[in-house]
Structures are given as structure tokens and as C-alpha cells.
Amino acid sequence: MPRPRSLTPDQAAAAALAVIDRDGLAGLSMRAVAAELDMSTMALYRYVRDREELEALVVELVLSGVDSTPPPATEAWHDRITVLVARLRDTVAAHPAILPLTPTHRHRSPSVLRWSETVLGVLGEAGIEAEDRVIALRALLAYVVGAIQQEHLGPLAGSGTAAIAALPADEFPHLTATARDARSLTPDREFSGGLDLLLRGLGARSAP
Structure with missing residues (x-):
């Protein structure tokens, strides 16, 4: 199965999030994410240590969209x-x-x-x-x-x-x-x- 020459954390997280959005959290696995990326499960392990690391990457990918800029101090x-x-x-x-x-x-x-x-x-x-x-x-x-x-x-x-x-x-x-x-x-x-x-x-x- 072909695989990209390199895989960034954001790419791995985006693939995992696509699996979760489609199949729910129960559908998340290294195998499912590898299939989403069109690569072998063993190849995915070269870039992501385990499911726990995948989960952390997904959380950060989603929450990176949160704006943490302080609202104006003039407001209550x-x-x-x-x-x-x-x-x-x-x-x-x-x-x-x-x-x-x-x-x-x-x-x-x-x-x-x-x-x-x-x-x-x-x-x-x-x-x-x-x-x-x-x-x-x-x-x-x-x-x-x-x-x-x-x-x-x-x-x-x-x-x-x-x-x-x-x-x-x-x-x-x-x-x-x-x-x-x-x-x-x-x-x-x-x-x-x-x-x-x-x-x-x-x-x-x-x-x-």
C-alpha cells in the first residue's frame, strides 16, 4: 500500500478526526487512521507512537481553533x-x-x-x-x-x-x-x- 514520504502531526490528526467524525470515538484505531491515510498500520507507527498520542493530536487539532485573545479589559x-x-x-x-x-x-x-x-x-x-x-x-x-x-x-x-x-x-x-x-x-x-x-x-x- 502506498504511503506519503513523510507525515506531519497535523496530517495524522486530521485523518484521526475524520475517522471520529464519521465512525465515532469507538471507531478510532491505528488501523482505521492508517486506512484513512492510505498507508499500512506499521507505516503509521513510524510517525505516531500509539492511540494515546493520536488522541492528543486530535484534541490539539480541534482546540487550536479556540481564540484565546483576552476580550477588552473595558468590559465587565x-x-x-x-x-x-x-x-x-x-x-x-x-x-x-x-x-x-x-x-x-x-x-x-x-x-x-x-x-x-x-x-x-x-x-x-x-x-x-x-x-x-x-x-x-x-x-x-x-x-x-x-x-x-x-x-x-x-x-x-x-x-x-x-x-x-x-x-x-x-x-x-x-x-x-x-x-x-x-x-x-x-x-x-x-x-x-x-x-x-x-x-x-x-x-x-x-x-x-
Whole structure:
């Protein structure tokens, strides 16, 4: 089977991402990526050590699209954080199948590190102290990942919400009522509403 004379990390990552987008994360393997590149599996091992390295390359390829430029300092800190979080959400949501890989490989991604550095800078300027900044950064990352997973990989909208609304109301009065209320929620409204609640909590820990 023919193979290119050389293979860059971005080429390997793009092939792996194509496999994930088409076949899901379960379809990712060295063999599948080699086939995508029209090369033998053994030839791929000359450029990529193993699946773990492939995963890290994919995470960085996707997250390299995140703009980590600080929003204008003239804006309120929570608005600046909202902009940064929205950039991360929009970038990752374009390839939701990679979400399970992001917690494992985020510390190896220069793009995530740059985004995190910007977020921490904004939080520091808002007067949020050291330990609270750690908690805030991790909470924001967990919220983005969890919200995108819920929206794309396990949505309650549609049949899920209908199934919950159909539960016995005497046994699950709060769930059934909430499911009925949820029918009018859009994914964007749900995301922004949850982020607003999180940022309000952070605001209570900021300097006066």
C-alpha cells in the first residue's frame, strides 16, 4: 500500500478526526487512521507512537481553533469570561465526539493551556483569589464539557423530555413538571443560563 514520504502531526490528526467524525470515538484505531491515510498500520507507527498520542493530536487539532485573545479589559469580567467560554464551546461543539478525550489530554494541549491562562488572568483581575481561581477554572471547563455532552451526546430534548414528562406525576412531581417546562428551552438558552448561574456564584467570591 502506498504511503506519503513523510507525515506531519497535523496530517495524522486530521485523518484521526475524520475517522471520529464519521465512525465515532469507538471507531478510532491505528488501523482505521492508517486506512484513512492510505498507508499500512506499521507505516503509521513510524510517525505516531500509539492511540494515546493520536488522541492528543486530535484534541490539539480541534482546540487550536479556540481564540484565546483576552476580550477588552473595558468590559465587565463576567462578560469577558462569557466570551471566552463561548469560544471554547463553539469550537468543541463542531466535533462533539472528541469530548471524552478532552479531560484526559487537556494538560498536553498548548491551545487549552493558552485559553486557561487567559481565563485565569481575567479571574485574577476580577479579584478572585488563588484557590477560588483554581476551582473556577475547573468548574468552567467541567461545565463546558458537560453541557456539550448533554446537548450532543445525551440530549433530553425531544423523546427524552417526553419520556420524563410521561412518568407518574404522583411519584415524580418535580421531574415531570420540569420536563414540561424544558420543552421551551433552546440549547443556547440552557447553556447561557447555566453559565450565568455559575458566574453569579463566582461573582460572590470576587473582590468588592
